[in-house]
Amino acid sequence: MANLVEATSRQQFEELLSKAGKNLTVVHFQAEWAPQCGQMNDVMAELAKQHAQVAFVKMEAESVAEVSQKYEVSSVPTFLFFKAGEKVDRLDGAHAAELTKKVQRLAGYGGPDDGGAAAGSDLNQRLKKLINAGPCMLFMKGSPQEPRCGFSRQIVALLKEHNIRFSSFDILSDEEVRQGLKTYSNWPTYPQLYVNGELVGGLDIVKELAASGELENTCPKAVSLEHRLKTIINQSPIMLFMKGNKQAAKCGFSRQILEVLNGTGLDYDTFDILQDEEVRQGLKTYSNWPTYPQLYVKGELIGGLDIVKELKESGELVSVLKGES
Template structure:
């Protein structure tokens, strides 16, 4: 596929940006050891079929450190979006719906031939994909951070007030979507809120649902960070939060604690804090423990590498991991 390429040097990376000109270039900073990167490459391959004028570049983050350092890439997968050689957006983590949404939003500029990108695509199929990009999708003017009309500002405030988790699409960025969705949904105005692919309605409907107490039941509620941390901590009786994973530790402390745990024969799971900045920062506060790795047994913090070393030396590590002491 001509618009799905790989850059192995800084020069190649810069050449791809230069050739793309004003058209969108999406760069995936990846690592061969990370399964999430392989999954996101499959998503990129599908997007490359839909967006012929967009260039999709795969780049091994550790193999081209000068580029990774320049753009402050601290984890994989990370996606950077470029136009005219300038970075215009960024996405950290393996979020397929968000990647799709950003590409669709940013790729609406004209291609080399002057025709709007995607003009030959089936609009209804495109609208369906956008509507189903997240369980709760809001089509609005602007973004949740910067609404561009009073109605959009009000509906965003209502959704946030009721702790509703939602993604959004700026209809001002895409005239085809803006006009097409009115016909598709038979709803002439914006904002429009969809849940699980079905139209809920506009601001008035959302207000009515909020007043009747039905909004929370209609839309998926946001998960608080504390609830999310508790869920991850309790995914396994023994959970290790580390840099990297069982197969590839990304720091010396994590590598040492893996060796100690592997020597016990006790089963455990790991979470790579480099993949999720929210967890990485939030867990420090939640556990009142400022460094990594962190080891939990049955939802309770045991400690870091020094504590695990002490338990190993005292002969208590196995019994602690089994929850016996």
Template sequence: MNEVMAELAKEHAHTTQGERVDSLDGAHAPELTKKVQRLAVSGSQAGAAESGPADLNQRLKKLINAAPCMLFMKGSSQEPRCGFSRQIVGLLKTHNVQFSSFDILSDEEVRQGLKIFSNWPTFPQLYANGELVGGLDIVKELAESGELENTCPKAATPEHRLKSVINQSPVMLFMKGNKEEARCGFSRQILELMNGAGVEYDTFDILQDEEVRQGLKTYSNWPTYPQLYVKGELIGGLDIVKELKESGELVSVLKGES
């Protein structure tokens, strides 16, 4: 999945109806980049693989609507992994377009499913307000015509985006890595506790988004990760979750009952 191959097919303009299932005001420069990119996705790859097309479509809709302007690309906005992705990121930055991005190399199901869902066979793909704008050629045309800045909605304030991220799921865990692969010992431990509780939750990989990583520390007045939120309210980190587990309160807290 880490192969870096340039899509050589010529892009043709199509549109798709994007249903707003969830929202995350995202961005790149003074906003935030990425991974809503699994940040914003509920369900693991393994779970998604067992689900049917309808479940995949719902997942894709959530991803597409994860930010007002969403770019599906190879690599990240900080480190594009193909020439086309590098060019489109450069155009968006040059024209001060605020966007979030998703690395399609990190998720083969999204990579293949989005081609069918959007009837658009190549990447990168840019979406605004849940609807397909197009690929590199379309973005180039919009840039040349002066319409690019008006195509994507204006970014919300960083604080508004943090609120949107926190409230994306009733139970949100901000961690290093994701459900499938924790990237630090503390995150690994809290995943074990969360999985043992049997309550559905979503995760956000703070390693993929430096502005969320730094901004959330100030916003919540909580300097370390992981951070667990229930219904938009900070519960705490690993130590707090351990205490709730030992006291028998963890499940009820995750369900918002106490």
């Protein structure tokens, strides 16, 4: 079969996996409306030329919803990697270099002499960054709003009950992190709770700390919502609160504002308000702005999509983003 094809049904998807046998199959869950998916399809086309033994498949995530649900695909672009019909890895977002590395590694390239050690080092650096992304960091299945296993649900309930402020990472969204963190921390199960970059443990340990009254002393004290919002708003000189992230917008307004900001060539950070209901609701009151996306520059609210469009049309957008006006 051609090694770059489109699957339009679950049956066709399963047939393609079966035909590939033990060879690597890369499946791109995409959406026509997402420009980053089109860019990653171009990357797939180039990779298909280089790796004749690898099957590359693209699918409309929403059109074949049963497949997306089965593999917990909730944003685009998402890439799943299969061998002998079994999922062996995952990549979320438009990361061309990472996709290339995964294809090379899983297709049998990239041995110890040509980058294996470097890849391990890169993963460790990434894990360190994630572990230190917040004073209290929970690696779990799902999100605090939608835990996807009983253990994750219990630990979230305990932390909330004791008024512990924590950040989280969904290990189901990144197979490399999910597997790598087990080795890095020498802790084979999830959830995993870290405080100030150090592993505390899993659900049983947190239960023991809660029962002994030590949990509040182990984890950072909760800060006020206002203080937390100010901290996030000032996390970057240009801060966008949106549905989704740079790689995968989850609404049309967020997608449009990304296109405008990307056109300026300026660096900016994003916060996914779908992942944090407290921030999503609290920021509306804090900023007196009822809708999303919301754009901030140097801690000050600029506005939403309409205002950003107006600034672009008047030629003022870049100067505003630089804080010059």
